Amino acid sequence: MSLKLYELVGTDAARPFSPYCWRTRMALAHKGLSAETLPWRFTEKSAIAPHGSERVPVLLHHDKPVADSWIIANYLEVNFPDRPSLFGGEGGRAMARMINAWGDIAIVGGLSPLVIADIPNNLGEVDAAYFRKSREARFGKSLEEVQASRDTGIVAFRKSLEIMRQTFKTQPFLGGEAPNYADYIVFGGFQWARVVSPFKLLETDDPIYAWREKLLDAFEGMARKSPGHEV
Amino acid sequence: MSLKLYELVGTDAARPFSPYCWRTRMALAHKGLSAETLPWRFTEKSAIAPHGSERVPVLLHHDKPVADSWIIANYLEVNFPDRPSLFGGEGGRAMARMINAWGDIAIVGGLSPLVIADIPNNLGEVDAAYFRKSREARFGKSLEEVQASRDTGIVAFRKSLEIMRQTFKTQPFLGGEAPNYADYIVFGGFQWARVVSPFKLLETDDPIYAWREKLLDAFEGMARKSPGHEV
Incomplete structure (x- = not known):
């Protein structure tokens, strides 16, 4: 195909x-x-x-x-209905909609001020200038100013993930016994941060760290093999 | 049965x-x-x-x-597998687990400081004394002090519901076209607040207000008929 x-x-x-x-x-x-x-x-x-x-x-x-x-x-x-389901049924598809919004706001929105000034390092000159100008206009300050408080910001970010820890008390993935699209919504943000920034996001004894490891290993290590920083 | x-x-x-x-x-x-x-x-x-x-x-x-x-x-x-499903399949059951944690932390935890000093008004003398003592120990201050800043706290609470508004852009309920347990998780918190406190939680033009109205009307108005305050 x-x-x-x-x-x-x-x-x-x-x-x-x-x-x-x-x-x-x-x-x-x-x-x-x-x-x-x-x-x-x-x-x-x-x-x-x-x-x-x-x-x-x-x-x-x-x-x-x-x-x-x-x-x-x-x-x-x-x-592709004959392939493994991303949602595990119509109820999962519906509930993933709010998890998608949480991924946008809490994960991408929460990670952004922690890694944003590292992003231009990954870009060519023209793209870096575009990125800086458009994002600095959005934040109303320089990327470095946005990121300056990340050593305290990381504490609030980790706290905001508590609903994941509560979930992992009774099941290994957001999708249940195996990962599904609910996990990929959230993992996408962590992988983004891993690729663009060396900033440490999770303590190694955090259940979310173990979950992220499993997703880095999924599909024969697809995400881990993609160039990125040690996490 | x-x-x-x-x-x-x-x-x-x-x-x-x-x-x-x-x-x-x-x-x-x-x-x-x-x-x-x-x-x-x-x-x-x-x-x-x-x-x-x-x-x-x-x-x-x-x-x-x-x-x-x-x-x-x-x-x-x-x-009761032959009755209408609460989760809409195994994927929904799994994803509802994190929505349940969000309901505990963002909804019940978020509403608590907004209504908690109103709760003893609903209790008999012995229960009111127990409730005040145990909750004041937990917060480290009086219920009235916890609730004193609710006029500003409500702003942050409403903002924390943004993932619901994003969801309602494309579907009427957290469970999709009809409510399911994902909706009841969140609604339980709103109904709790409605029963114990007259404090206004939602603006009438908030999509979450319209959603709550539909759940108050569900099952022949079961929740609306239960004694509570105007919301």
Whole structure:
């Protein structure tokens, strides 16, 4: 089958780092699907504009574009029903919607001020300038100022993950006995941080650390083999 | 079938108010089950001790005790499989586990400082003294001091619900097109607050307000008919 995936990269085309693209990468692997990667950089808006999107991931399935990680996950579930389920039924699909929002706000939003000033190090000159200008406008201060308080910010971030620890008291994955899309939603954020920043996010005795290890090892170590920092 | 439910009440035995008991009440109604209510008060530990629990809800099914709202929900799903599903499949059951933790921490934990000093008004003298003493020890200050900043605390609480608003952009309930246990987890907290306190939690133009209205109307208005304040 023909599947191609536009994925965000920087100077190293083999180092995809978007949290949303990693949700899709893990979802494809869960379905046993492989997609040709189409490296895409922040300033290459014109490359995906014909596919009706300003952001990645964009999946091309027989050249039909599907944009947005949540919509892609639903598309894969509907169009590859004989492959392992991403949601474990209609109730899981529905509940994953709020977990997706939690992943956006608590995980990506929570990690952002901890790693954001490290991101330009991974980008070429034009992309780094674009990234800095657009994000500094959004935060109203320099990336370095945003990140300056990360040694205290990390404490609040770790506390915000308490609902994961409570869950891991009775099951090993957010998806139950095995990982599913609920796990990939959250893991995408951790993998993003691992790729762009050496900042230590989790204590090794945190149950979330053990969970992340298992996802780094999943699919023959796909995420761990992708270039990144020690975590 | 024989189902009995120990439910937390105060001076008014017809006014159950525990957020966890309301999760169970809604779950029973979802399954089309009715349970005889056994009113229980904070200081009546000896009444439920023989059932192996120090807290309510405790469900008795043919006199077999099942304690803890999460465990009860799972018990109902397994033992009444021909009734409407609470989770919509195994994936939903698994994902509801983290939503349950979010309900405990963000909803019950978030609402607590907003309504806690109003709770003794609903209790008899002995229970009010027990409640005040045990909760003030936990917070390290008086209930009135905890609640004193609720006019600013409500702003942070409303913000913490953003993941629900994001969800309601694409589906009417946390459980999808119809409510399921994910909704009851969260609604239990709102119903608790509605019963014990007149404090206004939601703006009427908040999508979460509309969602709460629908759950107050569910099961022939079961939650709305239960004594409480205008919300």
